[in-house]
Amino acid sequence: MSNYFYVSPEQLIKDRAEFAQKGIARGRSIVAAIYDVGVLMVAENPSASLNKISEIYDRIAFAGVGKYNEFDRLREAGIRWADGTGFTYSREDVDARALANYYAQHIGDMFTEGQKPLEVEVLVAQLGTAIRPTKLFRIAYEGTISDEPRYAVLGGDAEAIKSRFGASESDLEPLDVTLRNAVAALANADRTIEVPDLEVCVLEDNGGRRTFTRLTDERVAALLGT
Amino acid sequence: MGLPLFSASDDPGPSFVRFAELSGLVDEPSGAGADTRHATTVIAVRYVGGVVMVGDRQATSSYIASRDVRKIEAADRFTALAISGSAARGLEFIRMAQLSFEHYEKMTDTSLSLEGKANYLSPIIQRNNLSTPLMVIPLLAGWDPSHRDGRIFEYDGAGGCYERRDFATIGSGSPFAESALRLGFRTDLDREAALELGALAIYEAGDNDPSTGGPDFVRNLYPMIVTLDENGFTEMAADEVAARFVAINQRRTESQGVAGGSLR
Numbered sequence: 001m002s003n004y005f006y007v008s009p010e011q012l013i014k015d016r017a018e019f020a021q022k023g024i025a026r027g028r029s030i031v032a033a034i035y036d037v038g039v040l041m042v043a044e045n046p047s048a049s050l051n052k053i054s055e056i057y058d059r060i061a062f063a064g065v066g067k068y069n070e071f072d073r074l075r076e077a078g079i080r081w082a083d084g085t086g087f088t089y090s091r092e093d094v095d096a097r098a099l100a101n102y103y104a105q106h107i108g109d110m111f112t113e114g115q116k117p118l119e120v121e122v123l124v125a126q127l128g129t130a131i132r133p134t135k136l137f138r139i140a141y142e143g144t145i146s147d148e149p150r151y152a153v154l155g156g157d158a159e160a161i162k163s164r165f166g167a168s169e170s171d172l173e174p175l176d177v178t179l180r181n182a183v184a185a186l187a188n189a190d191r192t193i194e195v196p197d198l199e200v201c202v203l204e205d206n207g208g209r210r211t212f213t214r215l216t217d218e219r220v221a222a223l224l225g226t
Numbered sequence: 227m228g229l230p231l232f233s234a235s236d237d238p239g240p241s242f243v244r245f246a247e248l249s250g251l252v253d254e255p256s257g258a259g260a261d262t263r264h265a266t267t268v269i270a271v272r273y274v275g276g277v278v279m280v281g282d283r284q285a286t287s288s289y290i291a292s293r294d295v296r297k298i299e300a301a302d303r304f305t306a307l308a309i310s311g312s313a314a315r316g317l318e319f320i321r322m323a324q325l326s327f328e329h330y331e332k333m334t335d336t337s338l339s340l341e342g343k344a345n346y347l348s349p350i351i352q353r354n355n356l357s358t359p360l361m362v363i364p365l366l367a368g369w370d371p372s373h374r375d376g377r378i379f380e381y382d383g384a385g386g387c388y389e390r391r392d393f394a395t396i397g398s399g400s401p402f403a404e405s406a407l408r409l410g411f412r413t414d415l416d417r418e419a420a421l422e423l424g425a426l427a428i429y430e431a432g433d434n435d436p437s438t439g440g441p442d443f444v445r446n447l448y449p450m451i452v453t454l455d456e457n458g459f460t461e462m463a464a465d466e467v468a469a470r471f472v473a474i475n476q477r478r479t480e481s482q483g484v485a486g487g488s489l490r
Contacts, residue, residue, distance in 0.1 A: 055332050073231065079332045080230040080238075080245050083325055087242075088227070088251060102229040 013142075016117045020141035021156070023119025024066040029155025031165055031186055032063060032123050032136055032148075035178040038204030038211075039125045039134060042182040045199040053201040055212035057082040059127040060096045061203050065155040066120035066141070074103060074122055091209075096126035100137035100145055108143020117141055121154040127203035127211050153185075161185045175202065176223045183224065195221045240333035242326040243350060252322075263291045265316055267399030267431045267438040268298060268308035270367040270378045271407060272392060273420035276455030277367040277376035279306055280424040282399070282432055283447055284439025285313045293439060298450050300459040302327045305343060305368035306452055310397035312360035319354070319362050323347060340370040344379040344387050352385025365396045369454045376454060399431025399438035406430045421451065421462075425470045429478075430485075441471035 028044035030052060041063050043052040052071075053063045056078045064071025078099055086094045103122055111117040121140055128134035136148040150172070153162040165185035173181070179200065187193045200215040215223075230249055238244035246252045268281035285292040299320050301307040307323050309316030326346065330338050338346065344366050355361050366379040380394040381387055393407045406427040415423065428449045432440020441448050448471050451462040
């Protein structure tokens with residue numbers, strides 16, 4: 001006969017939180033920031049094929065940190081949800097807030113009820129239209145959803161990066177300035193990140209329906225002025 | 227709809243159609259309406275460096291139901307999809323195809339090859355046409371960036387997919403459009419000659435087939451002309467299309483309605 005030991009809910013949550021935080025802290029961070037005409041997402045990612053940032057819909061992007069297989073599954077579910085919703089209703093009915101809520105519910109459920117919490121943090125970014133605002137929704141490992149006003153940082157080192165980035169930006173800047181600040185905040189004073197190790201994507205209106213663009217290394221180097 | 231998560235064994239992968247079926251977004255089609263709209267004649271002609279597509283604008287049930295239907299749509303940047311047969315099922319089919327190609331691209335971060343797109347459509351057509359009398363016959367044409375060539379894929383009613391190296395026609399005006407193309411096609415057509423031949427083929431179909439709308443000078447509505455080349459899908463401006471059909475009509479008027487054996 002096995003014995004069950006009593007574990008207080010406080011202790012259980014604390015253990016689970018520590019477990020998730022540790023997993024997330026192993027990976028590199030992401031900075032997302034609204035600039036004067038769009039949304040920028042920058043990840044430190046040495047892999048050119050295992051992406052952390054992805055297109056979800058015409059004006060919605062996804063970014064994830066932590067365990068790749070876990071956030072990639074959420075990314076795929078997000079694309080399916082968006083394409084399915086747009087197919088059933090109309091393209092303009094696909095709203096980032098609804099998707100962010102679904103992510104928050106799922107991640108929250110996994111945190112409390114799953115075999116183990118998901119070791120991920122995800123971001124849902126939306127480029128605004130006449131009827132919807134530009135938004136950054138950050139969903140933490142325990143399912144907390146936060147609506148970040150101008151920029152969001154995901155990953156283990158979030159607080160330090162956030163304070164560095166926050167100190168450098170006071171107002172909505174053009175893309176090149178925002179990118180330079182974001183890369184500097186990701187790096188910190190005593191190390192630099194090479195262009196091939198950066199994954200940079202933007203949501204910006206370019207006349208078409210789709211607004212997501214993955215910037216090439218050449219474009220990133222040109223914007224950084226290196 | 228909640229967040230569509232699947233276990234690794236039931237995962238529909240990057241196919242939107244498979245996902246839509248698994249999650250009940252689409253129903254199996256069944257039955258037929260007595261008075262459904264039919265869309266007709268579209269042609270595609272290859273030329274050196276691309277493909278020209280021309281389609282009429284009329285939808286017909288027991289009367290002319292619409293004079294300005296768009297039967298050719300960009301499926302993505304380098305691919306065009308045209309439909310004939312049931313307008314309702316056809317437009318749904320185009321929507322499904324557009325969404326599927328984009329879905330695949332977002333899921334995998336790579337584009338489907340042109341041949342991949344052509345093959346993907348086969349089972350969709352097969353399922354539609356074998357389960358309902360609302361037949362749809364599409365025509366797929368595109369610029370293939372990996373082969374650096376314009377390519378045309380036509381389908382039969384059972385979903386069979388066949389690549390055509392010259393030209394293809396769909397819809398009720400096909401016999402007349404095809405005759406014009408058979409006489410006028412050469413392997414070394416340039417863009418201008420292909421545009422002229424394509425427009426003439428649809429003019430012929432509109433002239434002889436009651437379900438195909440020719441140029442409508444009264445309402446200033448003309449067939450649709452698109453080109454697919456290394457720059458992607460381009461729809462010709464309305465005034466340029468009008469000028470072409472006005473010119474053809476002018477020649478026909480001068481010859482009193484007789485083509486005169488010279489592909490005028």
